Amino acid sequence: MSNSARRPHVVIIGTGFGGLFAARRLRRADVDITMIGRTTYHLFQPLLYQVATGILSEGEVAPAAREVLHRQKNVRVLLGDVSRIDLEARTVTSLSPIGETVTSYDQLIVAAGAGQSYFGNDHFAEFAPGMKSVDDALELRGRIFGAFEVAELVAADHEKAREWLTFVVIGAGATGVEMAGQIAELAHRTLRRDFRHIDPGDAKIILLDAVPTMLGTYSPKLQDAARKRLEKIGVDVELGLKVVGMDDEGVDVVDLENNRRRIPARTKVWAAGVAASPLGKQLADQTGAEIDRAGRILVQPNLSLPGHPEVFVVGDMASLDKLPGVAQVAMQGGAHAADEIRNGLRGKETGKPFHYFDKGNMATVSRFSAVAQIWKLEFSGFLAWLIWLAVHIFYLIGFKNRVTTLLHWAVTFIGRDRSERTATEQQVFARNAMARLRADEQDKQPAA
Amino acid sequence: MSNSARRPHVVIIGTGFGGLFAARRLRRADVDITMIGRTTYHLFQPLLYQVATGILSEGEVAPAAREVLHRQKNVRVLLGDVSRIDLEARTVTSLSPIGETVTSYDQLIVAAGAGQSYFGNDHFAEFAPGMKSVDDALELRGRIFGAFEVAELVAADHEKAREWLTFVVIGAGATGVEMAGQIAELAHRTLRRDFRHIDPGDAKIILLDAVPTMLGTYSPKLQDAARKRLEKIGVDVELGLKVVGMDDEGVDVVDLENNRRRIPARTKVWAAGVAASPLGKQLADQTGAEIDRAGRILVQPNLSLPGHPEVFVVGDMASLDKLPGVAQVAMQGGAHAADEIRNGLRGKETGKPFHYFDKGNMATVSRFSAVAQIWKLEFSGFLAWLIWLAVHIFYLIGFKNRVTTLLHWAVTFIGRDRSERTATEQQVFARNAMARLRADEQDKQPAA
Numbered sequence: 001m002s003n004s005a006r007r008p009h010v011v012i013i014g015t016g017f018g019g020l021f022a023a024r025r026l027r028r029a030d031v032d033i034t035m036i037g038r039t040t041y042h043l044f045q046p047l048l049y050q051v052a053t054g055i056l057s058e059g060e061v062a063p064a065a066r067e068v069l070h071r072q073k074n075v076r077v078l079l080g081d082v083s084r085i086d087l088e089a090r091t092v093t094s095l096s097p098i099g100e101t102v103t104s105y106d107q108l109i110v111a112a113g114a115g116q117s118y119f120g121n122d123h124f125a126e127f128a129p130g131m132k133s134v135d136d137a138l139e140l141r142g143r144i145f146g147a148f149e150v151a152e153l154v155a156a157d158h159e160k161a162r163e164w165l166t167f168v169v170i171g172a173g174a175t176g177v178e179m180a181g182q183i184a185e186l187a188h189r190t191l192r193r194d195f196r197h198i199d200p201g202d203a204k205i206i207l208l209d210a211v212p213t214m215l216g217t218y219s220p221k222l223q224d225a226a227r228k229r230l231e232k233i234g235v236d237v238e239l240g241l242k243v244v245g246m247d248d249e250g251v252d253v254v255d256l257e258n259n260r261r262r263i264p265a266r267t268k269v270w271a272a273g274v275a276a277s278p279l280g281k282q283l284a285d286q287t288g289a290e291i292d293r294a295g296r297i298l299v300q301p302n303l304s305l306p307g308h309p310e311v312f313v314v315g316d317m318a319s320l321d322k323l324p325g326v327a328q329v330a331m332q333g334g335a336h337a338a339d340e341i342r343n344g345l346r347g348k349e350t351g352k353p354f355h356y357f358d359k360g361n362m363a364t365v366s367r368f369s370a371v372a373q374i375w376k377l378e379f380s381g382f383l384a385w386l387i388w389l390a391v392h393i394f395y396l397i398g399f400k401n402r403v404t405t406l407l408h409w410a411v412t413f414i415g416r417d418r419s420e421r422t423a424t425e426q427q428v429f430a431r432n433a434m435a436r437l438r439a440d441e442q443d444k445q446p447a448a
Numbered sequence: 449m450s451n452s453a454r455r456p457h458v459v460i461i462g463t464g465f466g467g468l469f470a471a472r473r474l475r476r477a478d479v480d481i482t483m484i485g486r487t488t489y490h491l492f493q494p495l496l497y498q499v500a501t502g503i504l505s506e507g508e509v510a511p512a513a514r515e516v517l518h519r520q521k522n523v524r525v526l527l528g529d530v531s532r533i534d535l536e537a538r539t540v541t542s543l544s545p546i547g548e549t550v551t552s553y554d555q556l557i558v559a560a561g562a563g564q565s566y567f568g569n570d571h572f573a574e575f576a577p578g579m580k581s582v583d584d585a586l587e588l589r590g591r592i593f594g595a596f597e598v599a600e601l602v603a604a605d606h607e608k609a610r611e612w613l614t615f616v617v618i619g620a621g622a623t624g625v626e627m628a629g630q631i632a633e634l635a636h637r638t639l640r641r642d643f644r645h646i647d648p649g650d651a652k653i654i655l656l657d658a659v660p661t662m663l664g665t666y667s668p669k670l671q672d673a674a675r676k677r678l679e680k681i682g683v684d685v686e687l688g689l690k691v692v693g694m695d696d697e698g699v700d701v702v703d704l705e706n707n708r709r710r711i712p713a714r715t716k717v718w719a720a721g722v723a724a725s726p727l728g729k730q731l732a733d734q735t736g737a738e739i740d741r742a743g744r745i746l747v748q749p750n751l752s753l754p755g756h757p758e759v760f761v762v763g764d765m766a767s768l769d770k771l772p773g774v775a776q777v778a779m780q781g782g783a784h785a786a787d788e789i790r791n792g793l794r795g796k797e798t799g800k801p802f803h804y805f806d807k808g809n810m811a812t813v814s815r816f817s818a819v820a821q822i823w824k825l826e827f828s829g830f831l832a833w834l835i836w837l838a839v840h841i842f843y844l845i846g847f848k849n850r851v852t853t854l855l856h857w858a859v860t861f862i863g864r865d866r867s868e869r870t871a872t873e874q875q876v877f878a879r880n881a882m883a884r885l886r887a888d889e890q891d892k893q894p895a896a
Contacts, residue, residue, distance in 0.1 A: 040597055041870050057505030059868035064593075066642040067869070076644040079597040083886075095886065098598050135872045145512075149488055149527040150546050194514040196524035404852045404867060419852060420507035421515070422489050424583045424872075438531075438543065 011105035015065040018111030018315030018330035025338035033075040051137035053182040054418035114316035117275035128268035142423035155197030166265035171272030172214035174363035180207040210242040222371040225380035301353035312337035459553035463513035466559030466763030466778035473786035481523040499585035501630040502866035562764035565723035576716035590871035603645030614713035619720030620662035622811035628655040658690040673828035749801035760785035
């Protein structure tokens with residue numbers, strides 16, 4: 001696709017934090033920007049766990065990127081799943097329901113993010129969805145709320161009911177902690193009065209990790225505070241347990257002494273590992289650049305691709321100085337790549353190294369309780385939660401969503417309800433099981 | 449399933465308006481109630497078109513039935529798709545992901561509603577989803593917003609772009625009118641600034657019906673007002689056009705003079721016909737009761753099944769006195785069936801005929817404009833819209849959803865945005881097309 005005006009054409013792959021902050025930083029630059037996204041929503045991924053647990057709607061965490069950017073006239077957003085980057089021809093090929101689109105670029109910012117990694121056990125995906133997309137979150141929402149529905153049906157069989165009331169969250173980083181905390185509050189607070197044969201308060205929520213610590217990037221003091229709070233709201237934290245097998249009915253784990261045991265649990269959530277977009281490997285193959293175990297490209301200090309000063313890799317796809325895979329790094333990286341491009345166009349010096357300014361980290365454990373590490377300061381409990389709340393309200397993009405999000409939070413945190421419990425009928429588990437049963441049923445009925 | 453206390457056991461099939469109002473009416477009755485639902489949400493179906501067009505979230509129109517009823521201790525809600533009713537054994541068999549559940553009843557209220565009817569053209573379903581479930585609405589949301597995304601991609605090919613920017617709504621009853629009006633406002637107001645290569649204002653919205661009138665249950669004056677308003681906001685109303693064929697790219701229609709023509713249009717919505725749940729036919733087969741063309745059972749004047757005073761059929765499944773298939777009829781019918789059951793249990797006279805009290809009908813045409821017929825009074829325009837707003841706010845169940853719903857309406861009606869534009873990647877059209885393309889792409893890539 002060519003642009004009629006011969007302004008430099010900057011192509012951004014991805015509508016996440018990296019891509020969005022790069023595009024915004026270029027709003028006054030004399031360039032044409034094309035943003036290509038597999039979905040065209042901008043996903044506020046740190047709140048995805050709230051979609052999975054029925055607090056927020058998908059619209060609240062995933063506004064359309066073109067809506068967010070509608071005032072910025074030098075950017076267009078195109079639907080497309082980028083399948084190939086040709087560094088020599090300087091083109092990007094993307095797939096959409098109508099076929100292939102080829103887009104030429106002068107400068108390229110690759111910000112395609114990361115997907116879930118099952119560390120070589122890809123068959124786990126069927127049993128333990130990850131937390132990377134709106135579809136993941138809705139799949140999990142269906143499974144989590146559905147598990148209580150099924151438990152109510154099988155209540156007379158205590159062992160079966162217990163299987164359905166056991167939730168295993170694998171990976172005790174921030175996402176896993178937040179997910180486990182929210183499932184616990186859902187079971188022990190929200191659903192308490194809704195069932196007749198089971199007590200959702202009996203639900204068992206297990207947070208596992210293969211390493212012996214949780215929230216690895218936080219100080220031991222905050223780790224301890226988070227763990228105490230989780231245990232208080234009914235989450236079993238089991239560290240040093242590695243998942244070695246998985247099926248519909250449970251999880252097989254091995255502890256640090258190599259003892260194997262089985263945890264019967266129908267609902268599993270994978271919050272353990274990430275793997276950068278496969279576009280990383282394509283770039284490495286074409287340049288000889290290195291990629292790390294998570295598929296991230298070892299970029300130059302200014303975030304450019306080795307040997308290709310016109311190409312930048314930011315966010316979860318880039319490996320530099322062991323920066324963590326968090327939204328802040330992506331935002332600042334996107335902005336830095338945009339600055340490099342602007343400087344180059346104005347004839348200014350480029351090659352300025354990217355310095356990440358760590359504004360801090362925080363994770364909510366439950367309502368009114370979080371842990372936060374800001375510069376040298378550490379907070380836990382209610383104060384940390386207030387900081388979490390303020391920061392998230394500030395960053396949520398789009399006025400209207402901010403207001404309804406606040407309302408939904410009020411409903412859940414001050415009240416005990418959840419506004420967004422509705423699941424579709426598309427959950428893989430339910431769909432497959434029901435299709436089987438309906439076919440059986442058809443066979444049984446006398447021919448009409 | 450047996451109940452420990454030997455109170456009469458009332459089974460209600462369906463969590464829609466009929467089932468819910470029956471259950472509520474029995475809240476002080478000395479009975480045990482089991483409500484069995486295919487999904488366990490209570491769908492506020494008259495607002496489903498707002499989910500499809502990005503105004504409301506699915507949680508706002510479909511709260512969990514067990515949440516709505518959580519204070520009513522004599523009712524339990526069970527997940528299950530009822531596959532068989534055995535009138536002799538007085539049992540109901542339902543399917544859920546874990547298998548079959550058989551529930552015995554003393555009294556039965558069948559309120560399983562209706563699905564879409566394609567009048568014998570079931571293959572239309574793939575091209576023109578109906579408007580009956582949350583899944584339908586999300587499928588349509590994905591197709592409608594997706595059509596603009598694809599049009600932006602193919603903008604250079606004007607003919608193709610026009611195909612993608614043409615929306616055909618089939619069926620000019622209240623649902624069709626509301627849907628067409630909302631797609632028009634979406635295109636002409638909300639999306640106006642979001643695209644760079646297409647002008648969503650060029651979108652063509654066509655509202656078709658095989659009969660020569662629209663909003664058949666309203667007076668000619670209101671029909672006329674609605675039509676004028678629709679045309680003003682850019683909807684082409686084409687009556688007396690029967691759909692005789694359909695594929696991915698368009699619709700084939702025949703007019704009243706039997707002229708055939710083709711309307712190229714990528715996005716089609718089916719709002720034309722309903723067919724009662726197939727459980728109706730089962731009941732008819734077991735009793736010899738008559739069913740009408742829409743699959744509805746001809747019930748006794750008190751809504752009971754002929755020959756089975758312990759079984760009631762209400763809402764969209766029942767045919768009596770040509771009552772319309774609207775929420776009000778289902779609500780009042782459910783309550784009437786409950787009254788009959790209560791009277792029977794108290795030894796009072798039963799067999800009281802059901803009299804529908806018509807509170808009026810209304811349909812929104814666009815923001816600030818509706819038509820309403822209340823007793824002998826007729827309203828159109830802004831006043832009718834205010835009545836619509838008041839009635840819907842009053843009926844929406846659950847405080848929290850009422851507040852966010854109001855906010856979302858403020859965003860859309862006072863502002864011009866829509867808060868819930870996010871589509872999943874599960875839309876049938878997109879999923880199939882992308883799967884094909886990705887497979888092609890795989891073949892092209894050199895083996896790794």
